[in-house]
Amino acid sequence: xxxxxxxxxxxxxxxxxxxxxxxPTDEMNLxxxxxxxxxxxxxxxxxxxxDKAGDLGFEFDWTSEAAMSRSRSLFRxxxxxxxxxxxxxxxxx
Amino acid sequence: xIIVTGASRGLGRAVAxxxxxxxxxxxxxxxxxxxxxxxxxxxxxxxxxxVKSVAQKLKQEKKELTGLVNAAGIASMNLxxxxxxxxxxxxxxxxxxxxxxCCQLFAPLLIRKKVGSIINFSTIAVALGLKGESIYAAxxxxxEGFSRAFAREMADFNIRVNCVAPGPIKTDLLxxxxxxxxxxxxxxxxxxxVFQPADVCDLCEFLLSPKSSSLSGQILxxxxx
Numbered sequence: 001x002x003x004x005x006x007x008x009x010x011x012x013x014x015x016x017x018x019x020x021x022x023x024p025t026d027e028m029n030l031x032x033x034x035x036x037x038x039x040x041x042x043x044x045x046x047x048x049x050x051d052k053a054g055d056l057g058f059e060f061d062w063t064s065e066a067a068m069s070r071s072r073s074l075f076r077x078x079x080x081x082x083x084x085x086x087x088x089x090x091x092x093x
Numbered sequence: 094x095i096i097v098t099g100a101s102r103g104l105g106r107a108v109a110x111x112x113x114x115x116x117x118x119x120x121x122x123x124x125x126x127x128x129x130x131x132x133x134x135x136x137x138x139x140x141x142x143x144v145k146s147v148a149q150k151l152k153q154e155k156k157e158l159t160g161l162v163n164a165a166g167i168a169s170m171n172l173x174x175x176x177x178x179x180x181x182x183x184x185x186x187x188x189x190x191x192x193x194x195c196c197q198l199f200a201p202l203l204i205r206k207k208v209g210s211i212i213n214f215s216t217i218a219v220a221l222g223l224k225g226e227s228i229y230a231a232x233x234x235x236x237e238g239f240s241r242a243f244a245r246e247m248a249d250f251n252i253r254v255n256c257v258a259p260g261p262i263k264t265d266l267l268x269x270x271x272x273x274x275x276x277x278x279x280x281x282x283x284x285x286x287v288f289q290p291a292d293v294c295d296l297c298e299f300l301l302s303p304k305s306s307s308l309s310g311q312i313l314x315x316x317x318x
Contacts, residue, residue: 039249043250
């Protein structure tokens with residue numbers, strides 16, 4: 001998996017949990033004032049990514065200290081979340 | 094399945110056994126699980142990684158969680174000025190942080206099903222401000238504050254969060270507390286009697302059942318204050 005594929009997984013997941021109502025871009029904020037998702041949808045996104053990671057053969061841990069401290073937050077944007085998703089996939093290789 | 098922490102003794106054990114009698118599937122968590130007559134796993138709730146490992150195992154095994162009873166806790170009856178810092182740390186870490194760990198790590202299993210009930214244990218000492226229980230009460234006041242806010246966070250997922258706050262109940266936790274001290278506390282309750290573990294079990298069964306679907310974010314003081 002490369003970063004583009006990881007971004008695609010995150011964007012597809014957002015579309016799935018919002019029934020296509022949100023059209024995510026790579027720069028879309030996931031937290032803060034400009035967030036494109038509410039907090040409930042953000043939790044659903046994490047659970048969906050957890051499932052997709054399972055299908056790909058790795059565990060996506062969105063609660064780890066390492067993931068949270070790597071930058072201000074992995075939830076800043078679709079890209080930052082995709083980067084973390086890819087990093088955890090690569091780590092388990 | 095319903096997870097009960099602190100399941101090896103006291104109120105946790107009583108609640109676990111009651112739920113099993115009622116036909117529920119229970120997973121008991123406790124630091125020591127030897128000789129427990131029901132499904133259990135060793136877990137120190139104050140250890141985040143230990144709780145996380147239980148949550149991961151349940152997810153891998155595709156266990157369907159419907160409830161969580163956070164009954165693990167310790168007590169220490171002491172004036173604040175005579176309580177060593179190690180005990181202060183232990184009380185906060187087990188009673189408050191342990192409850193938070195279990196809520197945040199097991200909640201995703203409930204969120205997936207979009208249904209569930211979480212019961213956290215507080216104490217009537219919070220509402221009464223009992224002398225000699227200041228640090229214990231502080232740890233449980235934290236549980237109450239956390240539970241009220243967490244109930245709002247979970248409401249969107251159809252998960253209810255409530256606190257049960259018992260007064261003196263005849264369990265191991267009361268060992269070393271004199272009858273005189275117990276009576277002094279009981280006399281401040283609206284219903285001035287010493288309640289039994291069965292009374293706590295009744296309330297927990299109710300809070301875990303759909304019959305209590307209108308209740309969330311509530312602190313239920315047994316005996317009333």
